[in-house]
Amino acid sequence: MRAAVCYLLLIICLPATAQIYQYTDAQGNPAYSDQPPSDTRSQAIAPTPTHAIPGPTRLPLPTPPAAARPRTVVAQPYEVLQVSGLPRDGALRANNGSFSVQVLLQPNLQGPHRLRLLLDDQPYGQPGTALELHLENIDRGEHRLAVQVLDGEHVVQQSPSTTFHLLRVHRP
Incomplete structure (x- = not known):
């Protein structure tokens, strides 16, 4: 077989x-x-080799059971945590659906912490330490973008969501 x-x-x-x-x-x-x-x-x-760029991978956000969630309030380790680089009017033109955003963070990212984007409340890409994050092939329309600070799999802090409209050429 x-x-x-x-x-x-x-x-x-x-x-x-x-x-x-x-x-x-x-x-x-x-x-x-x-x-x-x-x-x-x-x-x-001889034909030249083609170059393929893999698309982004959306990872499911693990939700711990209610009994496992801590009930104590922990102080936020970062005074400033927000997504920047989106237009003030909320409309972003990216005809191929690809663009970059920056993360404003104060104080600097602490040793074990990693940053991860949330696109429409779903994890986008792999966690990392870069303060400039790239999104690729995003569909046109309204989206929400936020950033999380992770310590392993634990969410330490999350920025407020920023709503924006992605404008891109639609070709049937």
Whole structure:
């Protein structure tokens, strides 16, 4: 069974590995084909590799059971924690859906703490220490953005949500 699946995948992938030939047509223009022309001289060329950028991964936000949540109020370790870099009127134009935001943080990020974005109340990307965070391929429309300070999996502090409207070209 496994061998049959491997052969099937190999057969499917064969057209993707076809050779490409370059030649000059009758009008003197460069032309390309997957078959070498019989009447003119052609040169086999190697295709350049394509570059793929993986899309963002939204991680589910773990919700501890009510009994496991601490009931004590802990002082906020950061006096300033907010997302900046969004327009004041709330409308952001990013035709490809990609843009960056900055995190205003005072005092500086403490040793074990990491920052994580929340896009529409869902974790966005992996936690890190960078104060400039990049979002990619976000759908147009209204969104909420906030940032969390994490200590391992524990949320130490969260900024207020900022609402913005993403304007981007819609191509059906």
